[in-house]
Amino acid sequence: MENALKILVPVKRVVDYNVKVRVRSDQGGVELAGVKMSINPFDEIAVEEAVRLREAGTASEVIAVSCGGAACQETLRSALAMGADRAILVESDIELQPLAVARLLQAVALREQPQLVICGKQAIDDDANQTGQMLAALLGWPQATFASKVLPGDGTLTVTREIDGGLETLALKLPAVVTADLRLNEPRYATLPNIMKAKKKPLEVMPAAGFGVDIAPRLRHTRHAEPAARKGGIKVADVAELVNKLRNEAKVI
Amino acid sequence: MKTLVIAEHDNTRLATATLNAITAATRFGGEVDILVAGHRCDAAAAQAASLAGTRRVLKADAAHYADALAENLAVLIRGMAGSGGYRAILAGASSFGKNLLPRVAALLDVAAISDVVAIDAPGRYQRPIYAGNVLVAVESDQPLDVLTVRTTAFDPAATGGSAPVEPVASGPDLGLSRVTGRELSKSERPELGAAAIVVSGGRGLGSGENYQRLLEPLADRLGAALGASRAAVDAGFVPNDYQVGQTGKIVAPGLYIAVGISGAIQHLAGMKDAKVIVAINKDPDAPIFQIADYGLVADLFEAVPALTAGLA
Known part of the structure; x- marks a missing residue:
């Protein structure tokens, strides 16, 4: 285990994948009251990958970290129930934008000295797809985004990435940042015994202010709106009617 | 500026x-x-x-x-x-x-x-x-x-x-990473993100063989790009770069033909700006019909070959 990796996995608390979000009447954001919250699905894939590497003996420790309010402790417990060894909450009640999160994660990485950070490629709330790349920039580490396969070697990491034209394989020097795409793995379900065990695993709470980094929002989100709903059309009876409509009504073929 | x-x-x-x-x-x-x-x-x-x-x-x-x-x-x-x-x-x-x-x-x-x-x-x-x-x-x-x-x-x-x-003067070579391989899809078809017509397939096709056998002739006839739902990519019917949706490609063609796609919101996120949407699905309650301009409730294994023939 001498060369085994210490892995940091950032996780975000987001509106659950299955919830249909609604814009608040003041347009200041989406309705979060009474809405089911979950761990970001891409972060779940990142946790799974890290835990698998530890189970294979490639990693020595998996540390989950979340930045946000006290409720993020639930999200961290989800990661612990999947198999993370311990957790850190960087607690802040102000809105944290991707650059602020990257700065906080940089501070945690400098303290914990992991050889690998595995993030989800994007959060399904703001769909920003930025934090992993920003963290890699701040640390001066290489990055492999949109990963579908991760193979650790001796001081290096081979990562297959999903890119627009197909697949690309990168060799990275460690330490490095990887962001997980959908097909990296299928995350396990936490079992009840593991959920119980997770309650006893260490979870450290650190105030964001204690890190002394600039986390003020740089952008203002001034108005939220639901895009005009697409109107449903008609059902056609058969292929002949479909071809006729496409030719003579829609005129698209 | x-x-x-x-x-x-x-x-x-x-x-x-x-x-x-x-x-x-x-x-x-x-x-x-x-x-x-x-x-x-x-x-x-x-x-x-x-x-x-x-x-x-x-x-x-x-x-x-x-x-x-x-x-x-x-x-x-x-x-x-x-x-x-x-x-x-x-x-x-x-x-x-x-x-x-x-x-x-x-x-x-x-x-x-x-x-x-x-x-x-x-x-x-x-x-x-x-x-x-x-x-x-x-x-x-x-x-x-x-x-x-x-x-x-x-x-x-x-x-x-x-x-x-x-x-302009080059910056340094940091030597942090290098590309060791690429597997790029080769296709004579238009690029998915920029095509005027997209034919897209989902889990309803059942297999990669069915996807090719049914959708490729239709795409050839229309000069269309080929796309897919996440379910079809996850099931291995087609490569990852076919995926249309929240985390895949975003397309807005003049015509989008969704075959055997139920219409999860993550898929709709990638194609709802298409000008005309056609959905072919045997499930009349599939959510894709709520946004389709022309919906055909039918067995795709019969409807798609008939559509390809009908466009001749």
């Missing part, structure tokens, strides 16, 4: 996403520079110079830019941003732009704005969040904004320009 567009290219040709990003850059109302960083990339630089709206093409030619590695490019762009006096740095919201621009923004200590669909004024943008279910107005007072732009929201730049190509 100058802007800098980061070209995506294979050293020979520009990706179409770059043409959309140039149009977005012109919305800032000033001069548009294009950075072509690559290796032996004269052809790509010449193409950039031929685009209307381009003030000049900045060419950084070095072996360590051959594969568009984010680490080396980000350092180069940071240096250029400092001396260039740019109000914004833009790229298409492709896997290239999404990989690179957040890294650039962090090096410059500015926020990045992803997937911009409208530029109302410098510092005033709109972008979708929550899988396209919410559109948010973003305001920035930063002196420099870093943006990826959704390609379907901006027309591609036209040709007809003749901008000068000026060499």
Whole structure:
């Protein structure tokens, strides 16, 4: 285990994948009251990958970290129930934008000295797809985004990435940042015994202010709106009617 | 008010996403520079110079830019941003732009704005969040904004320009990463992100063989690009680069034909801006029918060959 990796996995608390979000009447954001919250699905894939590497003996420790309010402790417990060894909450009640999160994660990485950070490629709330790349920039580490396969070697990491034209394989020097795409793995379900065990695993709470980094929002989100709903059309009876409509009504073929 | 567009290219040709990003850059109302960083990339630089709206093409030619590695490019762009006096740095919201621009923004200590669909004024943008279910107005007072732009929201730049190509000094080779392999899909069909017609298949096709046997002849007949739902990609029917949706490609063709796709919101996020949507599905309650202009409740194994024949 001498060369085994210490892995940091950032996780975000987001509106659950299955919830249909609604814009608040003041347009200041989406309705979060009474809405089911979950761990970001891409972060779940990142946790799974890290835990698998530890189970294979490639990693020595998996540390989950979340930045946000006290409720993020639930999200961290989800990661612990999947198999993370311990957790850190960087607690802040102000809105944290991707650059602020990257700065906080940089501070945690400098303290914990992991050889690998595995993030989800994007959060399904703001769909920003930025934090992993920003963290890699701040640390001066290489990055492999949109990963579908991760193979650790001796001081290096081979990562297959999903890119627009197909697949690309990168060799990275460690330490490095990887962001997980959908097909990296299928995350396990936490079992009840593991959920119980997770309650006893260490979870450290650190105030964001204690890190002394600039986390003020740089952008203002001034108005939220639901895009005009697409109107449903008609059902056609058969292929002949479909071809006729496409030719003579829609005129698209 | 100058802007800098980061070209995506294979050293020979520009990706179409770059043409959309140039149009977005012109919305800032000033001069548009294009950075072509690559290796032996004269052809790509010449193409950039031929685009209307381009003030000049900045060419950084070095072996360590051959594969568009984010680490080396980000350092180069940071240096250029400092001396260039740019109000914004833009790229298409492709896997290239999404990989690179957040890294650039962090090096410059500015926020990045992803997937911009409208530029109302410098510092005033709109972008979708929550899988396209919410559109948010973003305001920035930063002196420099870093943006990826959704390609379907901006027309591609036209040709007809003749901008000068000026060499710029290369940055360092950080040696942090290297490309060891690529498996790129080869296709004679139009590019999925820019096609006028898209034929897309889902889990209902049952297998990769069925996908090919049924959808390829239809796409051939229409001159269409081929796409797929996440379910079809996960099941191994088609490669990952076929995926349309929140985390795949965003398309807005004139005609989108969804075959055997139920219509999860994550899929709709990638195609609901199509002008005309056709859905073929045997389940009359499939959510795809709620947004389809023309819905056909039918067994796709009979309907698709009949449609292909009917278009002859």
